[in-house]
Amino acid sequence: MADHQQAKPLGDDPHSWANFKQARVTHYDIVLRVDFHRQIFHGHVDVTASVLADNTDHLWLDFKALAISSVTDLNDNNATLLWTVPQNQSLCACLSIPIAEKQRAKGSVVKVRIHYSTSPDSGAIQWLEPSQTSGKKHPFVYTQCEAILARSLLPCQDTPAVKAPYDIKVTVPSPLVAACSGTPTHNGPHIEEDGWLSYSYHQKNPIPAYLIAIVAGALVKAPVGPRSTVWCEKQLLQAAVHEFSEDTEKFIQAGEFLTGVKYEWGVYDMVVLPGAFPYGGMENPNLTFLSSSLLAGDRSLTNVVAHEITHSWAGNLVTNSSWKDFWLNEGFTVYIERMILGRVHNSEAYRHFESLCGYNDLIKTVSDFGEKGAWCTKLQPDINGIDPDEVFSKVPYEKGSLFLLYLETQIVGGQDAMLGWLRSYFPAFSNKALSTEEMKAHFLNHFTNVHKVDPAKLNSIDWNLWLTGTGLPAVFDPRTVLQKALGEKCQALATLWKEQEGKGAKSDDLAAFQSKQTMFFLDLLITQALPLKHEVIEHMDSLYHLSKSKNVEISFRYFIICLKSKYTKVYHAVGEFLSRHGRGLYVRPLYRALNEVDHAVAAKIYKDNRSFYHSVIRNMFDPILLH
Numbered sequence: 001m002a003d004h005q006q007a008k009p010l011g012d013d014p015h016s017w018a019n020f021k022q023a024r025v026t027h028y029d030i031v032l033r034v035d036f037h038r039q040i041f042h043g044h045v046d047v048t049a050s051v052l053a054d055n056t057d058h059l060w061l062d063f064k065a066l067a068i069s070s071v072t073d074l075n076d077n078n079a080t081l082l083w084t085v086p087q088n089q090s091l092c093a094c095l096s097i098p099i100a101e102k103q104r105a106k107g108s109v110v111k112v113r114i115h116y117s118t119s120p121d122s123g124a125i126q127w128l129e130p131s132q133t134s135g136k137k138h139p140f141v142y143t144q145c146e147a148i149l150a151r152s153l154l155p156c157q158d159t160p161a162v163k164a165p166y167d168i169k170v171t172v173p174s175p176l177v178a179a180c181s182g183t184p185t186h187n188g189p190h191i192e193e194d195g196w197l198s199y200s201y202h203q204k205n206p207i208p209a210y211l212i213a214i215v216a217g218a219l220v221k222a223p224v225g226p227r228s229t230v231w232c233e234k235q236l237l238q239a240a241v242h243e244f245s246e247d248t249e250k251f252i253q254a255g256e257f258l259t260g261v262k263y264e265w266g267v268y269d270m271v272v273l274p275g276a277f278p279y280g281g282m283e284n285p286n287l288t289f290l291s292s293s294l295l296a297g298d299r300s301l302t303n304v305v306a307h308e309i310t311h312s313w314a315g316n317l318v319t320n321s322s323w324k325d326f327w328l329n330e331g332f333t334v335y336i337e338r339m340i341l342g343r344v345h346n347s348e349a350y351r352h353f354e355s356l357c358g359y360n361d362l363i364k365t366v367s368d369f370g371e372k373g374a375w376c377t378k379l380q381p382d383i384n385g386i387d388p389d390e391v392f393s394k395v396p397y398e399k400g401s402l403f404l405l406y407l408e409t410q411i412v413g414g415q416d417a418m419l420g421w422l423r424s425y426f427p428a429f430s431n432k433a434l435s436t437e438e439m440k441a442h443f444l445n446h447f448t449n450v451h452k453v454d455p456a457k458l459n460s461i462d463w464n465l466w467l468t469g470t471g472l473p474a475v476f477d478p479r480t481v482l483q484k485a486l487g488e489k490c491q492a493l494a495t496l497w498k499e500q501e502g503k504g505a506k507s508d509d510l511a512a513f514q515s516k517q518t519m520f521f522l523d524l525l526i527t528q529a530l531p532l533k534h535e536v537i538e539h540m541d542s543l544y545h546l547s548k549s550k551n552v553e554i555s556f557r558y559f560i561i562c563l564k565s566k567y568t569k570v571y572h573a574v575g576e577f578l579s580r581h582g583r584g585l586y587v588r589p590l591y592r593a594l595n596e597v598d599h600a601v602a603a604k605i606y607k608d609n610r611s612f613y614h615s616v617i618r619n620m621f622d623p624i625l626l627h
C-alpha cells in the first residue's frame with residue numbers, strides 16, 4: 001500500500017465524484033426488475049437534487065460496472081440530456097449530467113431519470129444458484145453496499161456525507177419475494193401483466209447510499225417481537241424465530257434508553273441470508289441483514305443483533321461523513337452495544353468482560369498488521385484513493401470504543417456523565433453526517449459548558465495520539481480499570497492446557513462458562529499456547545467436543561488451533577465449514593492459516609467454493625489461491 005499517498009482525491013469526498021457541495025441529491029426513486037437468468041437488475045432511477053451554489057452546470061454522480069442507456073430531464077418533458085464520463089478511475093467513474101440553464105441558480109431543483117442496468121461485475125450484488133440456498137429450488141440475490149459499492153447498484157452520490165430518503169419498486173419472478181431497507185408501502189405484492197410480482201418500499205429517513213439494500217428469494221417471515229419480524233427461507237424460519245425472539249425488543253428498548261432518542265425507523269425487521277453473506281450483520285435500516293451462521297441454537301450469538309440495532313442510532317441516524325471517520329459509526333456502536341449487553345445480562349461485569357475480549361482482539365489486530373501495516377491502525381487512517389474495504393479491520397471498532405471507554409473512565413468521571421453526553425450527541429446530529437472534528441467540538445462544549453469537568457482533565461486528552469497515532473494507545477490500558485473475574489477463569493484454564501497439557505482438565509470445565517467465555521478461552525490458547533501437540537488437541541476434543549460444536553464461533557477457533565498446530569486430520573472438516581460459511585470473519589483467517597500449512601489443500605478448497613463467496617472475499621483470495 002506504499003503508493004496510497006499518491007492517489008488524488010476525487011470530488012468533495014475522496015471516495016466519490018459527487019459534487020455535493022454544488023448539487024446535492026435529496027431523493028432517489030428506484031424501479032428495478034431482477035433478471036436471475038442474466039444476473040442483472042435493469043430499470044431506472046429518478047434522482048432529485050438541490051442546487052446549492054449559483055452557476056452549477058452539472059450534477060456529478062458515481063457509477064461502476066453499470067450500463068447507462070439514457071438520461072432524461074423530468075423537469076423538461078423527459079428531454080434527453082447529453083451525459084458524459086469526464087473522469088474514470090479504479091474506484092468509479094463520474095457520470096456528469098448537464099443542468100439546464102434555468103436550473104443553475106442556488107435553490108433550484110434538478111430531476112433526472114437514468115435508465116440503466118447493472119452487470120454481473122456489479123460488486124454490490126451477489127447472485128446465488130438454487131443449490132447455494134437452503135431450499136435448493138429457487139435462486140437468491142442480495143446486495144451489500146457498504147462501503148462504496150452502492151455505485152454498482154445505481155448511479156448515486158455514493159458518499160456517506162449525502163443522506164436522502166428513497167423509494168423503491170423491485171419486480172421479481174413469481175413466487176419470489178423482494179424486501180428492501182424501508183417499510184412496505186402496501187400489503188403484499190402487485191401482480192404485473194406478465195405475472196411477475198412487484199414489491200414497493202419507502203424509506204422516510206434520509207440515509208446514505210450505502211444503506212440502500214435489496215434481497216430477493218423464496219422468503220417467508222414470522223414475528224419475533226412487537227415491532228420486529230424475521231425473514232428467511234422457510235427451512236430456517238423455526239430456528240430464526242427461536243434465536244431472535246427473546247432479545248430483540250429488549251435490545252431496542254435498551255438502545256432507546258442509552259441514546260435518549262426513541263427508535264425512529266418504525267419496524268425493526270431482520271433477514272437471515274444464506275451462508276455466503278460475507279458479514280455477521282449489516283445494519284440496513286428497517287431490515288438488518290444477518291448471517292445464517294448466527295443461528296447457534298442457544299441464542300449465544302445475538303450480540304450481533306445488539307450491534308446492528310445500535311446502528312439504528314450510531315451510523316444510520318448519526319453517520320460518519322467520510323470513510324476516514326468510520327470509527328464514529330463502529331466505535332460508538334461497539335461502545336453502546338456493550339452497555340446494552342451489560343443491561344440485558346443485568347451485569348456490569350459482563351460489559352467489562354466484553355470490553356476485555358475486545359481489547360484482546362485489538363492487541364491481536366495491531367500485531368497482525370505489523371510495522372508495514374501500522375498506518376492501518378490509526379483511528380483516522382489516510383485512505384485517500386484506497387477502497388475502504390481494503391483496510392477493513394477491527395481497529396475502528398475496538399480502538400474507537402476503547403477511546404470512548406478512556407473518556408468515560410479517565411476524563412469525564414464515569415458512565416452516567418458519558419450517557420449524559422450521548423443523550424445530547426445523538427439528538428444534535430440525528431439525520432446528519434458528521435466528522436470527527438464536529439464530534440470533538442460537541443464533546444468539549446458539553447463537558448465545558450453543560451456538565452462541567454475540570455478543564456485540566458479535558459486539556460489532557462491527546463486527540464492526536466488517539467486519532468492519528470498507530471498501534472495501542474500508550475496512555476490507557478483498560479485492564480487497569482475493567483473487572484477481570486470472568487476473564488480470569490478463562491485464563492486459568494488456558495494456562496492449564498498451555499503449561500500442563502491439560503492434565504487435570506475435566507469434561508465439565510466449560511459447563512459453567514458462558515459461550516463468550518469459551519470463545520475467550522480458545523482465543524487465549526491461540527495467542528498464548530500454539531502450537532499444541534496433536535495428542536493434546538485430541539485430548540481436549542475428547543473432553544470438550546469442540547469439533548462437534550454447533551456454535552460457529554467455537555468451531556472456527558478450534559479449526560484455527562488445529563491448523564496453526566499443523567493438525568492435518570482437520571482438513572476435511574475445515575473444507576466442509578468453508579463450503580457452508582462465507583463470512584469474512586471466518587473465511588479470511590481460515591484460508592490464511594490453511595495456506596500457510598498446505599497451499600495445495602487451501603487452493604483446492606477455495607476453487608471448489610469460489611462461486612459461493614462474495615466479491616469482497618474473491619478479490620482478496622483470487623490472487624493468492626487461484627494458481
Ligand SMILES: [Zn+2]
Binds near residue numbers: 311329330
Ligand atoms: Zn457495525
